[in-house]
Amino acid sequence: MTEPVDERPAERSPEAEKAAPSRRKLLGWGGAGLALGAVAAGGTATAMRSGDTAPADADAAAGAAVPFHGAHQAGIATAVQDRLHFAAFDVTTDDREALISLLKEWTKAAAAMTAGDAVGDGAVGGLAEAPPDDTGEALGLPPSRLTLTFGVGPTLFAKDGKDRFGIKDRRPDALIDLPQFPGDNLDKARSGGDLCVQACADDPQVAVHAIRNLARIGFGKVAIRWSQLGFGKTSSTTPGAQTPRNMFGFKDGTENVAGDDPKSLEAHVWVPTSEAKGDAAWLAGGSYLVARRIRMHIETWDRTSLKEQEDVFGRDKAEGAPAGRTHERDAAHLPSMLPTAHVRLAHPDSNGGIRILRRGYSFTDGTDGLGRLDAGLFFLAYQRDVRHGFVPLQRKLARHDALNEYIQHVGSAVFAVPPGVRDTADWWGRALFTSA
């Protein structure tokens, strides 16, 4: 694993420990949940370390904490957690200092929550007359490998031509407004955003708690523009693990960038210093994130014959093996697939070696009022440069992919994802808002 190193396992003072019951401590008090209790006893800093190549799924089972501080933000190369709550925010204040102080406060809260601790003075034990700092629904739950990943959208730099926070010149060239792709039917209310936070955790309540508390801290400075819950990971960044299936019942994204493959991460995910120059130097070590809400026409897909389903993907449904092969991870033989097959079109070999790190989740937001499932894929992809990643790939897929008959892109957003928060003095967006 190339997880960020946390050299400061004891960053919370003993006094702080005493003052606010941490979620992990509460576990101990409960006495119940032996498995979880064992994690607590195992210590706080065991989660993941740089260079640790053990499959991350061992940690996944443990519900441990993923270190918050490091060279890169957690939640990208981190082994994909089970659940997602993704939120895009509009910045409602036009006061640069107010925004900066919010980002500092957010960072503090994020560090606490990812460690399994409550926000501020906690959820209980405070002043009886005041609402508690923490909303409390994660009390007694383990850290659940919560990661909070922060990004900034194009509109933060300038909106309607206005330099809102004095950072207009710092917008990286690669942070483009995504072009309109054929077949897009984007809902403005589910697209864009000045800021984003991706919360991933193995327990949905922990992920929702994190977004809820950040939104609450942000009232008056930011407002949630849209948010998306995801319940089933659709891709894995750990090749040893079983590739999860999407809502169409297929394994997809087998050729994903692996989180424990530093070479591929450097080549395809992290923005190198050489590409983060001048005003955009703040993004070195960061990444770009594309989020797409892809609605799946579940009912029509389910009426499609098995053969056609397999032809559309270019894979066998049972194993996930590429057409003409036996096992999922057998090398794909592209000519065996239809020219419009999804795997063939998306394969690196068809795209000059382009690879992106996919981290998407399935979603089902109930039904749509016409008796159809409002379900699909919430696609999340990290890459070094959108212009050489998602954009050319999606251009091709939008034109030719046989899957288009069964899907529709209904939400879209792009964000620049700053590098990791180095230490307790650092904060989300520091390099962007301060001079180098």
Added chain:
Amino acid sequence: MRALRSPVVAAVAVAAALTVVSGCAAKSDGKGGKGVIEVTASDSACELSADTFPAGHVRFAVQNKGAKVTEVYVYAPGDRIVTERENIGPGTRAEITAEIKPGHYEVACKPGMKGNGIRKKVTADGKGADAKRDPRLDAAVAAYRTYVQREADRTLPAAQKFADAVRAGDVEKAKETYALSRVGWERTEPVAESFGDIDPKVDVRADGLEDGQKWTGWHRLEKSLWQDKKITADDKKLAAQLMTDLKDWQKRVGTADITPTSMANGAKELLDEVATGKVTGEEERYSHTDLVDFQGNVEGAQKAYELLKPVVSKNDPELAKELDRQFKAIHTQLDDHRDKGSADGFVAYDTVGKDARKKLSDSVNALAEPLSKLAAAVAVTK
């Protein structure tokens, strides 16, 4: 209208504790005996036989030696009415009895039955009597009580116009006067709601009715006017009933147990009302006059805050700054929806689009979040 929630200010309980038991107890004891406070009222003075007495069952024997009709009040701090007796004629006597808890009070004689009266400080001795009070907060509570009473007093004539229109069968006139008749109520709703029995009669919505409860009050008439588009004989009776219930509110509102904390929580609750009822358009689902209520709620919350501000500014200056900023911002938001041509000054809420509602909702969250910290800022005195 509120959903099922426990009242902020437990006026009902207070009323029970302070029930005036003027009847038999007073008679059996006779006049001027031990434990009775003699109150000698004249047109220019208010003399008490004692300014300290044991807490508990206390009797005030009032004699009006003046030429004017007078009334006597016993006020708890913040001008909460503990007990009162009106219409004490020149040369007559009256007796007031009440259960009085340990603490500091004021007795007021009001010759001519108006104004603040001639006040005398008294102390009821007993355990807990010396609890330290902050005079700034007592002043805030007293001023808020005055505000609440004034809003109730102003509501009566406004509601009368509405009721008259209904009784005249004039649908258009009734529609014009509907929203404005509710402003005073909306501004002081948490206090009104503390009288558990009034709110369900005057401000209940169709979805708030309990099994077997007859739907009365403003919203029933709202439905007749906007949805059914006609005024029935029953509606006319309901209009008369509304006036009776509002008069009851006007009369009792001064007795509500208001504390600095309940003021602060009341302000927060007013914003809760906006967040759950007005921003969604549920409150005025037929008339779409939600923005009028919205503004009333905000104004009432702001009044409570402004009165507590001297203390808040000292205890939590950052909070005061943020609240000033957010109150200003929400008024700016509301200004975007004004309509000079409308009887109540606002556009109908069903013409306010999704994006604009989202903006209003964001402003409500931005204000309500710091407002939720107001109670703690006045509860802890620095």
